[in-house]
Amino acid sequence: MPSNSNPQKCEKVKQEAKKGKFLGKGAFGEVREHGAHYVIKTEKCKSGFRKKASEFVPNVTTYRKVLSSVIKAGLAPPIKDAYECGDTCITIMKKAPGQTLTNSLHLPDAPEIIESVYKGIRKLHSLMKAPYGHGDLHSSNVLVHKTGNKWKPKFIDFALERKLARSYDWKFMKDSISQKSPKYKELTKSLEHKYSK
Ligand SMILES: Nc1ncnc2c1ncn2[C@@H]1O[C@H](COP(=O)(O)OP(=O)(O)OP(=O)(O)O)[C@@H](O)[C@H]1O
Ligand SMILES: [Mg+2]
Numbered sequence: 001m002p003s004n005s006n007p008q009k010c011e012k013v014k015q016e017a018k019k020g021k022f023l024g025k026g027a028f029g030e031v032r033e034h035g036a037h038y039v040i041k042t043e044k045c046k047s048g049f050r051k052k053a054s055e056f057v058p059n060v061t062t063y064r065k066v067l068s069s070v071i072k073a074g075l076a077p078p079i080k081d082a083y084e085c086g087d088t089c090i091t092i093m094k095k096a097p098g099q100t101l102t103n104s105l106h107l108p109d110a111p112e113i114i115e116s117v118y119k120g121i122r123k124l125h126s127l128m129k130a131p132y133g134h135g136d137l138h139s140s141n142v143l144v145h146k147t148g149n150k151w152k153p154k155f156i157d158f159a160l161e162r163k164l165a166r167s168y169d170w171k172f173m174k175d176s177i178s179q180k181s182p183k184y185k186e187l188t189k190s191l192e193h194k195y196s197k
Contacts, residue, residue, distance in 0.1 A: 004057070010085035017042045017090055024100075024140075026157075029088075038080060038092055045089040048136070049161045056089040057082055062160050069127045075120060076155050096154040098145025105139070105181045113144050113151045114177060114184060118191040120153035121173065125166050133166035135159030138176035170196045 017040045020033035029043030045053035060082040070076045077094040104113050120142070125133065134141070136159035143154045170192045178185040 004082060005084045007085075010083060010088075013040075013081075013083050013090055013092075014042070014085060014088065016040065033095065034092055037095055039077075039095045041091045041093070043089055045084065045087050047089075049159055053084055053087065053089065055161065056084050059161060060091070063158060066129045066132050066160060067158070070124060070155075073123065073127055075124055075127070075153070076158070096143040096145075096156060098143045098152075098154070101139040101142045101144055101153070101177070102180060104144050105177065105184070109151065110181070110184070111187060114187060115191055116144065116151035117142055117153045117173070118188075118195045120155070121169060122195045124155060125169070131163065131166075132160055133164060133169045135162035135164055135169075137169040137172045139173070139180060140176075167196070 016034065017032065020035075020040065023031045023033060023039060025031075026043070028047030029041060031039050031041045034040040045056055050056065050059065060079055063079060064071075067076050071078045077096050079091055079093045081090075081092045083090040101113065101117055104110060107113065121134075121137070134155060136157060137155070141155065141157040143156060144151055145154070146152070174188040174192055177188050
């Protein structure tokens with residue numbers, strides 16, 4: 001059993017995970033605020049591409065290794081703690097500022113925001129250890145915020161266990177934006193052409 005899965009600690013952290021302000025719900029669990037600077041994600045251990053509970057902590061180790069320079073560059077939130085508690089897996093990570101790209105597509109700034117995300121994907125791939133890509137890159141898995149007069153993306157919810165060609169990251173992002181906002185179909189096509197080369 002991993003050292004961070006002791007039953008008392010698990011009970012405490014499970015209770016903690018119910019307290020903060022609700023931020024989002026996915027297919028396998030939910031994310032809540034955890035103090036002012038962190039979020040806490042509770043999910044079923046056998047979720048997404050993960051088949052066994054015991055794959056969770058190794059995945060967090062992979063996240064830290066593969067993404068160390070991405071985290072340093074501010075393109076993904078660092079993970080503080082991870083717990084494997086029976087069927088429940090819990091991650092505490094830095095809170096990313098802003099809102100999802102999905103919730104930003106109606107803004108007048110949307111074309112600029114989308115371009116910042118495309119530039120971000122190019123940078124993400126250049127910093128991630130090959131052959132990894134994000135693996136589940138859609139518009140709710142990127143948060144955007146403005147610093148000064150520039151939009152900045154932060155990528156979350158990496159599916160590092162899903163080994164797909166990096167070209168799928170571009171495809172998934174393009175499809176998710178153009179399904180939600182068909183008026184950005186051409187824009188996403190031309191940005192893919194510009195940044196994925
Ligand atoms: N580090 C973070 N900082 C701020 N908000 C976050 C963070 N991680 C997740 N969230 C919020 O919680 C939502 C769900 O998070 P995440 O994508 O990790 O979970 P999920 O279970 O995969 O959800 P989905 O299936 O909708 O993608 C995000 O869309 C975002 O709004
Ligand atoms: Mg997600």
